[in-house]
Amino acid sequence: MNNELSTFNSEKVTNKLRSILSEHKGMVLDESILSKIDVICGNIEAELKKEGIETAMLFKDAEQSKKLKNFEERRQQERRKNDNITDVIGIGLCLLDKELKIIWANKTICNWLDLKESPIGSCCHDIYHCSEVGTKNCPAMNVFQGGSGRIIETWITTKEKRRMCVQHVATPITDERGDINNVLMLTIDATESEKIVHRLLLLQKLGEAMQGTLHLDKLLHLILTCVTSGYAFGFNRAMLFLINKEHDVLNGKLAVGPSSPEEANQIWQDISSKYTSLKDILDELDHSYNIDTPFNTMTKLMVFSLSDGREVVASCVRKKKPIIVKDAANDPRVTEEFRNTLGANQFVCVPLITKDEPKGVIVADNIYTGEPITEDLVNTLTMFAGQAALAIENAETYKRLADKMNQLTETQHKLIRSEKLAIIGSMASHVAHEIRNPLVNIGGFAKSLSRFKFTDQKIKANIDIILDEVKRLEIILNNITDFSKPPIPEKINVQICEIMENTCTLMENYLQERYVNLYKEFEPDIPQVLTDPTQIKQVFLNILMNAVESMPNGGDLTVKITTVNKSIKIDIIDTGKGMTKDALKNIFEPFFTTKPHGTGVGMAVSLKIIEDHGGNINAESEWGKGTTMSLTLPTN
């Protein structure tokens, strides 16, 4: 459909021209030929009108026919003024010889291609910036060889800095013998038809792409890229605001477009090479949706209250209708603040609506080119906004679902862990009790032996070793049985700092022995919390012990207590050997240990206790650097 529409009129023009020109075999561009062409062009125009091209979307609305009238007048003036009538039919003409050298070109093409010097004598690809030269796609060559040639859709920037979509059609010019000596290159402005066709096509394709995009940020960028892409709506800039129901405001989310005229020029210089198809747009999106431009940053900082609703974006959302502002300076709907931030005198606001519910608004303008915003364009944009809103809703729903899923997995992990704890607990307690009896015997008898006098001192030393080992085993057993059956916490209001202070005092000697320097940083006025002091002390001891054990050659141990939001945060920072990523993942697993004499229950018990208090433990560690254990306890 694309081709059919956009080449509809050019085909006819070409055929007419070709038939007339081929009557003038020999081809000398003299006055008579030019005047002949003049007649032809007149005929073509009449023909075009007669065929009712207006109905074929190109010249659909009133605006366009007005333009056409202006066009007509201008044409007549210019025709009188300027002998070269070929310039006014709005077709670029350029005659090539067999070497693809230009022997003649009309003004239109020179203007369109923004040529500074006469193109006569240049090669065609130099002025057209054509990359097909020498390939089998070269339209001129194809025509010389008896085939046909055309290049559909090239974007150019004209002398007037207008972005324009053109088609090049090569037409053979034959001499008396029927040999092709020249090729006439016709360049046809297909911008309008291109735009409309592509807009519709894109709407459909983008609709599909959008509904398939569940990543909200990416989706928003896709939407605004469509609004600004010359290939689609072609606005200079676009911003997107979404409603935040909780605060009843519109939040600026994203803006796309150049931040200054210089940037705009820069971008449009290579616009034709940048986005050449929908696929390009989508590909580009994958790595560019996190754009960092002043315009985007500014937009993200914008917030408008919905309840006061004086702002034009707010009333657009409330009325659920697009608003075109033609003269912002004198439009009472636009506040000064908005006008100043936006900086454009003409812009359009289109609401994003799904199921009759506003979701947000798109604001678009042509601040750099000053191109007027037509109602027709706004209508299409409104249609597009409908699709966009639906896609946004999908993405939001998806995000909510994903959050819920994450929550669920986390709860599940917790469940599994406590289940594991329970099983390990009952198993452990059974084993522990079975072991305790023989242990009592070993230790007890060893002790009774130690009362005897031995002549060999070695016997005494060996008995002491047995006693030490038994004691160690018994401590492990106590740990396990405590762990398998943690008592119900007896909570009272206590000062966390005091508990920590006590624990540190308890460890004073031990720290000195190990050359560990202790630094205490307690924030003043830490509130009391409802906790079981014995249990919390046990936790502090476990964690401080671990920290000291990680610093066999001494180091610094910092204990920080602060309030964060409604919680107390206790950081225990060591400069010890740290943990590998693997170890870090497992420290809360019961019986995980990397120590030759460790039981591996310290952290598991600590986490259980802290969770029973409604808090949490977060461990950060770097291998070879040290470890930070952060405990949080809610204050109420």
Next chain:
Amino acid sequence: MTTILLVEDDKNQRLLYEQELRLEGYEIVTAADGKEGLGKVQEQPPDMIIMDINIPKMNGIETMGMILSKYKNIPIIINTAYSSYKDNFMSWAADAYIVKSSDLTELKNKIKEILTKKAKDLKQRQPH
């Protein structure tokens, strides 16, 4: 001399406690299970009973219940590997509850403490 009945199914442990408590100057009578223990009490009521709870042929608490119902004045110390029995309200009837350990100091201290208390009570009740 103060007689203590030790009800304990573990043979080696019986031997250990016997040795250790004898050194403290007590007369020790032993029993390997609940039934035997009850028999020994009926034969000659001891000044104190130390028992495990997890003993075969009548479990400890059951035995304890029977002894208590007939000989209200004999103090009982539960000495066991199972700390969980601490929560069983029947065990509250015991005069002390000790978790077994190779270090017998706690047990020895408890015995002394209870015996002193008993002696005091007896003195108070004796008419002059």
